[in-house]
Amino acid sequence: MTQQGVDAPGPQGAAAVVEPAEGADGALERIRTLVRGQQFLLLIALVVLVVFFTIERSAFISQTEISNLLNDWSTVVLLAVGETFVIVSGGIDLSVGSTVTISGVVAAKVMGGMTGTSEPVILIVGLLVCIAIGLLVGAINVLLINVARLVPFVATLATLGAGAGFALVISGGAPVGADSQAIEFTTPKLWVFSWPVLAIIAIVVVSYLYLHYSRFGRFTFAIGSNRFAARAAGIAVKRQIAKIYMLSGLLAGITGMFYFLRLGSGAPTSGSGEELQAIAAVVIGGVSLLGGVGRLGGALIGAAILTVVTDGLVIINVNPNWNQVAVAGLIAAAAALQALRPGRGLTSSD
Amino acid sequence: MYGVMSRGRNRLMLAAAALVAAFVAALAASNAQSQAATANKVIAFNVGAASDPFFVAMEVSADAEAKKLGYTVDWQGAPTEYSPATQIPIVDTQFAQKPAALIIAPTDPNALQAPVNQFIKAGIPVVNVDTHVTKLGSVLSFITGNNANGGQNAAKALAKAMHYTKGKTYQVAVGLTSATTTTNVARLAGFKQEIKQHYPGIKIVAVGYSQSQPTKADANVSNWLSSFPHLSGIFAIDGTNASGASAAIEAHNLVGKVALVGYDAYATNVALLKKGVFSALIAQNPTQEAKLAVDDVVKYLKHHSKGGIKHLVTLPNIVLTPKTSAAALTKYTYPAP
Known part of the structure; x- marks a missing residue:
């Protein structure tokens, strides 16, 4: 981190400094501060994108398409939420994509063996299996990070590979199960919302409160800002780290169940690369990869922007090769925006 | 500081050695x-x-x-x-x-x-x-399936499922894995050639890539269904696209309304063929x-x-339909260990 990074005030700090200013100068400074706030700019970007795609194709805001967008946002948002906790704490979790895959495949195997049981019971068991697998992967990450003392990048890279490999071994490479009744659960039941999407929104709201309004959240930020100071302040750093990676695993497991519901099967490649989508959403959302800084709201909007761009380009029928270019451009723009913010940056000089 | 780093490195090496030993033992077994x-x-x-x-x-x-x-x-x-x-x-x-x-x-x-x-x-x-x-x-020898022929067969099967009539226009979308996957390229070429020669009323209005992710294939098809409300058919060019496309068709309650021709006789795809979610499946051998x-x-x-x-x-690549005999479906379903 640069000297500027330590000393310069953040957006809120800047606002506090100019508080006594009066008249046109003060108003101008307040506007500048607001505009510099990454979430505000992201929201504007999201609105502009939605307007653009709607002008191009009015079908973009049809009831069916909003439902599609919510479904697609839900596939990445829980991973982004887990990743936000991890990244704010100064770590990274690369294993979430594999956790989605392995939990979906194992749950599909278990559910496939429950013939004669009613569908809701089967799906509840499936969800419990996914949660158990998610927590197990989280626990392995914790062991590697806290006990073997691997850096999170290496530890979760190992579980990423192992999870993907196990999913292939268990599934034999082919999708497991063909459950049409499960797919039925992902169709809209309350206007554009399906039950799983509503459940995911509820989890997102609870997570938001947890990160920004609880002691757990404050400890997470404290560890990410300065691990040594956090320990000196009496925070049980290792225990906190353990809870954070278990939470990330848990959310990835729940996402694995959502993937199963969408496909009606556990596919051995379903979560491949999803960790990068989640990290992209978090980075676009303005959460600093250096740890200690970020708002979950930003990550949620980041995930929404990714979804809107990816689906929007399909809706307006742009050559699909441009999709990856567009997402890469978004990440670069968001990182540049962070660098422009006072105090924090992701430029190479850091 | 050096001591801390050295201890850390020792633990790391110990963990790595344990992992390698476990891996070698598993492979040996x-x-x-x-x-x-x-x-x-x-x-x-x-x-x-x-x-x-x-x-x-x-x-x-x-x-x-x-x-x-x-x-x-x-x-x-x-x-x-x-x-x-x-x-x-x-x-x-x-x-x-x-x-x-x-x-x-x-x-x-x-x-x-x-x-x-x-x-x-x-x-x-x-x-x-x-x-x-x-x-x-x-x-010594070269034994292969004919992917271009499979693409042609897919076009025929799709036209049949859409009840193709001369003079009418049919909007069709194609789901691929990527622009460069060799089997996809050959199948798409065969599909296009057959359309050009025998079904000029079929228009390919959209092409999408799944990047080997069935959820992405699902999202692509779901978006096409919004963007092209008059979509008549979909060619899901491989197993991954077939999984995603069939899920999207089921989720939007369009089974039997939008013709779907998939590729690869995975056991899951054959089960969906029997239920009529796929109009046809092209199976390799x-x-x-x-x-x-x-x-x-x-x-x-x-x-x-x-x-x-x-x-x-x-x-040849075989065309399987819901009317194919159970024995033939079993014969062409890809076996798994």
Whole structure:
């Protein structure tokens, strides 16, 4: 981190400094501060994108398409939420994509063996299996990070590979199960919302409160800002780290169940690369990869922007090769925006 | 500070050593059977993306046929990456073990020529399956499916499912894995050629890539259904796209309303075909390809002559529909271990 990074005030700090200013100068400074706030700019970007795609194709805001967008946002948002906790704490979790895959495949195997049981019971068991697998992967990450003392990048890279490999071994490479009744659960039941999407929104709201309004959240930020100071302040750093990676695993497991519901099967490649989508959403959302800084709201909007761009380009029928270019451009723009913010940056000089 | 780093490094090395030891032990256990076989009874079989159900079906079939003929198969391939960069080192390792023969599905015709040449130079016969090296004359035989023909059959099946009538227009979308996947390219070319020649009323209005993710294929189809409310049909060009497209059609309650032709007879896809979610499935014949390859190799090893071995065998891609007999569906469903 640069000297500027330590000393310069953040957006809120800047606002506090100019508080006594009066008249046109003060108003101008307040506007500048607001505009510099990454979430505000992201929201504007999201609105502009939605307007653009709607002008191009009015079908973009049809009831069916909003439902599609919510479904697609839900596939990445829980991973982004887990990743936000991890990244704010100064770590990274690369294993979430594999956790989605392995939990979906194992749950599909278990559910496939429950013939004669009613569908809701089967799906509840499936969800419990996914949660158990998610927590197990989280626990392995914790062991590697806290006990073997691997850096999170290496530890979760190992579980990423192992999870993907196990999913292939268990599934034999082919999708497991063909459950049409499960797919039925992902169709809209309350206007554009399906039950799983509503459940995911509820989890997102609870997570938001947890990160920004609880002691757990404050400890997470404290560890990410300065691990040594956090320990000196009496925070049980290792225990906190353990809870954070278990939470990330848990959310990835729940996402694995959502993937199963969408496909009606556990596919051995379903979560491949999803960790990068989640990290992209978090980075676009303005959460600093250096740890200690970020708002979950930003990550949620980041995930929404990714979804809107990816689906929007399909809706307006742009050559699909441009999709990856567009997402890469978004990440670069968001990182540049962070660098422009006072105090924090992701430029190479850091 | 140095002490802390050194302790950290020691623990890291200890953890790495433990992981490597566990890995080697697991590999040794899994290979115990093949180690037991004598080298001259081992047929090396090498494919790209070994976990692909198409290749898994080949593995099951090759194992069974080799066992019947008194041989064992050393099955190798990168788990998911279909690339010469990952395939060549594995082929080289197999060469070092001096097997009796090599059956290979090269991921690139030029890049795999040299690794194949070293086998031929050492007097080890080589058979190509599915794909081939540049100098096809250098290998004992080449057994493949016809992907372009599969694409043509898909166009015919889709036209039939949409009740194609001359003079009418039909909007169709195609789901691919990527723009460069060789089998996708061949199938799409065959599909387009058939449309151009016999079904001018069919218009391909959208093409999307799944990047091997069924959820992405699902999202693509869901978006097309919003963007093209008059969409009549979808060609899901491989197994991944078939899984995603069928889920999207079911989620939007459009089974029977939007014609869906998929590819690859995974057990899950065949189950959905029976339910009418797919109008048709195009099935390759990996079981037969692998069986014929093993037969060719064993024939050559026994008689040291190419007599009775057909150099080029092209197996047709089969069209399966909900009306196909149960026996035929079972026959063409890709077997899994």
